[in-house]
Amino acid sequence: FCEARVMKAKIEGLPAAAVFPAEDVWIYKDSLELMAPTCIRDALKIRDGDIVKVELERSFEPRAVIFDLDGTIIDSFEVYCVGINETFRRVGLTEVSKETVKEVMRFGKNPWEVLMPQNLPDREALITKCKEIAEEFFLPLYRERARLFPEVMPVLEALYEKGLKLALVTSGWEEEGEIRELLKKGGVLGFLKEIVTRFDVVRQKPAPDPLIECCKRLGVHVWDSVYVGDALADIQMGKAAKAATVGVLTGVGTREDFLQEEADAIIEDLSGLISILEVR
Known part of the structure; x- marks a missing residue:
């Protein structure tokens, strides 16, 4: 026997249920196990090779809500634009537009490698130099200019009072406690039970490792969590x-x-979470 999650589903309109075993015993990654109160093959006249539409009814009744940082909780896009262009200026390269920076951040790419x-000549050495230069002034710039979005405090407070476990998963750097410092200054650090950064796992977004690690620390199954982020890598x-995944339009990602x-x-x-999670 093993643990599994069962979700309501419809197979071409017929009521059914989809079974998702625990990750460590899910042998067939490209298969979906379905249960129904009738013989699906007979009812739908299905033959081998036929394609059917399966709709999952995703309910939002999580035990934990986990957030991305930049673009989701923290308004920091301008900081990254200034930081990247100041670095390029110092090494004699042409500045890039905000639209270009946003395109890079949408996909969670390393800006130096992409831009x-x-x-x-000596491209790799120049990339290394950019990283070193950015490390000198980026953290002070981040501390000075990055701010919480105004809706963050009331939303986190409402979710916390509802009894949900709240946490943060970010690919950002935290060498001197700057993330916690910023969250403390904004009055929301106390709501967060765990913070997982790029230093806590080997593989970064869009790999599942950071979120899995966070859920382990929280003591909840990943399928009992909702992850909220502003970029493609967050949803992936x-x-x-x-x-469960929620895309928020306050950062670099688009509705499309x-x-x-x-x-x-x-x-x-983030205020949209209140209605989605039916928090009153």
Whole structure:
């Protein structure tokens, strides 16, 4: 026997249920186990090779809500634009537009690897130099200019009072406690039970590892969590880990991005969580 989650489903309109075994015993990754009160093959006249439509009824009754940081809780896009262009200016490269920075961040890519011209001599050495220069001034710049979105405090407070476990998963750096410092300054650090950064796991987003690690620390199954983020990599990580996913439009991701990645819900800002999770 093993643990499994059962979700309501419809197979071409017929009521059914989909069974998701625990990750460590899910042998057939590309298969879906279904249960129904009737013989599906006979009712739908299905033959081998036929394609049928399965709709899952995703309920939002989580035990934990886990958030991305930049673009989701923290308004920091301008900080990254200034940081990248100041670094380029110091090494004699042409500045890039905000639209270009946003495109890079949408996909969770390393900005130096993507934005550095391919035909430059000693390109790898220049990338290393950019990283070193950015490390000198980025953290002070982040501390000075990054701010919580105004809706964050009331939303986290409402979810916390509802008894939900709240946590943070970010690919951001925290060398001197700057993330916790910023969250403490904004008055929300006390709501967060766990914070997982890039230093806590080997594989980063969109791999599922950061979210799985966070859920282990919280003592909840990943499928009992909702992950909220603003970028494609956030939704990809959540789906890879089999968590419910919510795309928020306060950062770099677009509605089209989230629709393409089949996020379970899309909200304008974090206040949309209140209605989705039926918090009163």
